[in-house]
Amino acid sequence: MSKFIVEYNGTPSVSHTTIAQNTDNEVSSVKRLIDNHFSDFKEFGVLGFEIVKPLNTELGGRPSKIYYLNEPQATLLLTYLQNTPIVREFKKALIKEFYQIKKHFAIGKEQFNQLLNELSQKSNEADEYKAKYYESLERENSLLRDRLRFKSENLQKSTRLSESEKENIINLYKSGLSQAEICRKTSRSDTAVRAAIRSAL
Secondary structure, eight states: OOSSOEEETTEEEEEHHHHHHHTTOOHHHHHHHHHHTHHHHHTTSOOEEEEEOOSOGGGOOOOEEEEEEOHHHHHHHHHHSOOOHHHHHHHHHHHHHHHHHHHHHHHHHHHHHHHHHHTTTOHHHHHHHHHHHHHHHHHHHHHHHHHHHHHHHHHHSOOOOOHHHHHHHHHHHHTTOOHHHHHHHHTOOHHHHHHHHHHHO
Protein backbone atom coordinates (compact mmCIF):
# COMPACT_ATOMS: atom_id res chain seq x y z
CA MET A 1 0.00 0.00 0.00
CA SER A 2 2.83 2.39 0.80
CA LYS A 3 6.29 2.56 2.33
CA PHE A 4 5.10 2.16 5.92
CA ILE A 5 1.38 1.39 5.79
CA VAL A 6 -0.13 -2.04 5.10
CA GLU A 7 -3.72 -3.24 4.97
CA TYR A 8 -4.72 -5.23 8.03
CA ASN A 9 -8.30 -6.57 8.18
CA GLY A 10 -9.35 -3.98 5.60
CA THR A 11 -7.88 -1.04 7.54
CA PRO A 12 -4.76 0.99 6.66
CA SER A 13 -2.37 0.13 9.50
CA VAL A 14 1.27 0.27 10.53
CA SER A 15 3.05 -2.43 12.55
CA HIS A 16 4.81 -1.64 15.81
CA THR A 17 7.97 -3.19 14.32
CA THR A 18 7.90 -0.66 11.46
CA ILE A 19 7.50 2.19 13.95
CA ALA A 20 10.40 0.86 16.04
CA GLN A 21 12.72 0.44 13.06
CA ASN A 22 12.04 3.95 11.76
CA THR A 23 12.33 5.74 15.10
CA ASP A 24 15.56 4.13 16.29
CA ASN A 25 13.80 2.22 19.07
CA GLU A 26 14.04 -1.41 20.12
CA VAL A 27 11.11 -3.50 18.85
CA SER A 28 10.68 -5.04 22.29
CA SER A 29 10.58 -1.60 23.93
CA VAL A 30 7.85 -0.35 21.60
CA LYS A 31 5.81 -3.53 22.15
CA ARG A 32 6.18 -3.16 25.92
CA LEU A 33 4.96 0.44 25.65
CA ILE A 34 1.82 -0.77 23.87
CA ASP A 35 1.26 -3.56 26.40
CA ASN A 36 1.63 -1.15 29.32
CA HIS A 37 -0.96 1.25 27.85
CA PHE A 38 -3.15 -1.29 26.08
CA SER A 39 -6.42 0.23 27.33
CA ASP A 40 -5.42 3.61 25.88
CA PHE A 41 -5.01 2.15 22.41
CA LYS A 42 -8.29 0.20 22.63
CA GLU A 43 -10.14 3.52 22.96
CA PHE A 44 -9.32 4.10 19.28
CA GLY A 45 -10.49 0.73 17.99
CA VAL A 46 -9.58 -2.93 18.15
CA LEU A 47 -5.83 -3.35 18.35
CA GLY A 48 -5.00 -5.95 15.70
CA PHE A 49 -2.07 -8.33 15.93
CA GLU A 50 -0.59 -11.48 14.44
CA ILE A 51 1.53 -14.18 16.00
CA VAL A 52 4.75 -14.92 14.11
CA LYS A 53 6.60 -18.17 14.69
CA PRO A 54 10.41 -18.31 14.84
CA LEU A 55 12.04 -18.77 11.43
CA ASN A 56 14.08 -21.73 12.61
CA THR A 57 12.18 -23.81 15.15
CA GLU A 58 15.22 -26.05 15.65
CA LEU A 59 16.98 -23.17 17.41
CA GLY A 60 14.08 -22.73 19.79
CA GLY A 61 12.58 -19.37 20.60
CA ARG A 62 9.05 -18.27 21.32
CA PRO A 63 6.49 -16.95 18.82
CA SER A 64 6.35 -13.16 18.72
CA LYS A 65 3.36 -10.84 18.55
CA ILE A 66 3.22 -8.03 15.99
CA TYR A 67 0.70 -5.26 16.62
CA TYR A 68 -1.00 -3.44 13.74
CA LEU A 69 -2.15 0.08 14.65
CA ASN A 70 -4.68 2.23 12.81
CA GLU A 71 -4.01 5.93 12.28
CA PRO A 72 -5.13 7.28 15.71
CA GLN A 73 -3.44 4.38 17.51
CA ALA A 74 -0.19 4.99 15.62
CA THR A 75 -0.38 8.71 16.36
CA LEU A 76 -0.93 7.97 20.05
CA LEU A 77 2.05 5.63 20.14
CA LEU A 78 4.30 8.25 18.55
CA THR A 79 3.27 10.78 21.19
CA TYR A 80 4.37 8.29 23.86
CA LEU A 81 7.84 7.96 22.33
CA GLN A 82 10.64 10.39 23.13
CA ASN A 83 10.30 13.40 20.82
CA THR A 84 13.68 13.03 19.11
CA PRO A 85 14.41 14.40 15.59
CA ILE A 86 14.10 10.94 14.04
CA VAL A 87 10.72 10.38 15.75
CA ARG A 88 9.46 13.74 14.50
CA GLU A 89 10.58 13.03 10.94
CA PHE A 90 8.91 9.61 10.94
CA LYS A 91 5.75 11.08 12.45
CA LYS A 92 5.52 13.60 9.59
CA ALA A 93 6.15 10.93 6.96
CA LEU A 94 3.53 8.60 8.45
CA ILE A 95 0.91 11.34 8.72
CA LYS A 96 1.48 12.22 5.06
CA GLU A 97 0.93 8.61 4.00
CA PHE A 98 -2.29 8.29 6.01
CA TYR A 99 -3.44 11.62 4.59
CA GLN A 100 -2.83 10.53 0.99
CA ILE A 101 -4.75 7.30 1.53
CA LYS A 102 -7.70 9.13 3.11
CA LYS A 103 -7.61 11.72 0.36
CA HIS A 104 -8.09 9.09 -2.34
CA PHE A 105 -11.01 7.54 -0.46
CA ALA A 106 -12.55 10.97 0.20
CA ILE A 107 -12.52 11.90 -3.51
CA GLY A 108 -14.49 8.80 -4.44
CA LYS A 109 -16.97 9.33 -1.61
CA GLU A 110 -17.50 12.99 -2.52
CA GLN A 111 -18.25 12.15 -6.16
CA PHE A 112 -20.63 9.41 -5.11
CA ASN A 113 -22.54 11.67 -2.69
CA GLN A 114 -22.80 14.39 -5.32
CA LEU A 115 -24.36 11.99 -7.79
CA LEU A 116 -26.81 10.73 -5.18
CA ASN A 117 -27.92 14.30 -4.41
CA GLU A 118 -28.55 14.97 -8.08
CA LEU A 119 -30.79 11.93 -8.25
CA SER A 120 -32.56 12.42 -4.91
CA GLN A 121 -35.81 13.46 -6.65
CA LYS A 122 -35.82 10.33 -8.74
CA SER A 123 -35.53 7.52 -6.27
CA ASN A 124 -35.95 4.75 -8.80
CA GLU A 125 -33.20 6.16 -10.97
CA ALA A 126 -31.05 6.68 -7.90
CA ASP A 127 -31.46 3.05 -6.86
CA GLU A 128 -30.61 1.91 -10.35
CA TYR A 129 -27.55 4.15 -10.44
CA LYS A 130 -26.38 2.95 -7.05
CA ALA A 131 -26.63 -0.65 -8.22
CA LYS A 132 -24.60 0.17 -11.32
CA TYR A 133 -22.13 2.13 -9.23
CA TYR A 134 -21.59 -0.78 -6.87
CA GLU A 135 -21.22 -3.13 -9.83
CA SER A 136 -18.58 -0.79 -11.22
CA LEU A 137 -16.79 -0.72 -7.86
CA GLU A 138 -16.85 -4.50 -7.70
CA ARG A 139 -15.35 -4.75 -11.20
CA GLU A 140 -12.62 -2.30 -10.21
CA ASN A 141 -11.97 -4.19 -6.98
CA SER A 142 -11.82 -7.46 -8.92
CA LEU A 143 -9.24 -5.98 -11.30
CA LEU A 144 -7.25 -4.65 -8.34
CA ARG A 145 -7.33 -8.05 -6.63
CA ASP A 146 -6.12 -9.69 -9.84
CA ARG A 147 -3.26 -7.20 -10.11
CA LEU A 148 -2.29 -7.70 -6.48
CA ARG A 149 -2.44 -11.48 -6.90
CA PHE A 150 -0.28 -11.25 -10.02
CA LYS A 151 2.20 -9.03 -8.18
CA SER A 152 2.26 -11.40 -5.22
CA GLU A 153 2.86 -14.40 -7.47
CA ASN A 154 5.75 -12.61 -9.13
CA LEU A 155 7.25 -11.74 -5.76
CA GLN A 156 7.03 -15.37 -4.72
CA LYS A 157 9.10 -16.54 -7.67
CA SER A 158 12.42 -17.79 -6.39
CA THR A 159 15.32 -15.81 -7.88
CA ARG A 160 19.04 -15.77 -7.10
CA LEU A 161 19.99 -13.24 -4.45
CA SER A 162 23.08 -11.11 -4.77
CA GLU A 163 25.59 -11.08 -1.93
CA SER A 164 24.50 -7.55 -0.95
CA GLU A 165 20.87 -8.68 -0.83
CA LYS A 166 21.77 -11.65 1.37
CA GLU A 167 23.72 -9.39 3.71
CA ASN A 168 20.81 -6.92 3.88
CA ILE A 169 18.31 -9.70 4.68
CA ILE A 170 20.56 -11.12 7.40
CA ASN A 171 21.00 -7.67 8.96
CA LEU A 172 17.24 -7.10 8.91
CA TYR A 173 16.68 -10.47 10.58
CA LYS A 174 19.26 -9.71 13.28
CA SER A 175 17.56 -6.37 13.90
CA GLY A 176 14.41 -8.19 14.95
CA LEU A 177 12.23 -8.15 11.82
CA SER A 178 10.00 -11.12 11.16
CA GLN A 179 10.36 -13.08 7.94
CA ALA A 180 7.08 -11.62 6.64
CA GLU A 181 8.31 -8.07 7.34
CA ILE A 182 11.59 -8.77 5.55
CA CYS A 183 9.72 -10.12 2.51
CA ARG A 184 7.62 -6.95 2.34
CA LYS A 185 10.60 -4.67 2.90
CA THR A 186 12.88 -6.31 0.33
CA SER A 187 10.20 -7.47 -2.16
CA ARG A 188 11.77 -10.92 -2.15
CA SER A 189 10.01 -14.27 -1.91
CA ASP A 190 9.51 -16.19 1.30
CA THR A 191 11.74 -18.98 -0.05
CA ALA A 192 14.58 -16.60 -0.95
CA VAL A 193 14.47 -14.83 2.43
CA ARG A 194 14.40 -18.09 4.36
CA ALA A 195 17.38 -19.44 2.38
CA ALA A 196 19.41 -16.27 3.03
CA ILE A 197 18.73 -16.47 6.77
CA ARG A 198 19.57 -20.15 6.98
CA SER A 199 22.86 -19.58 5.20
CA ALA A 200 23.96 -17.32 8.06
CA LEU A 201 22.94 -19.69 10.86
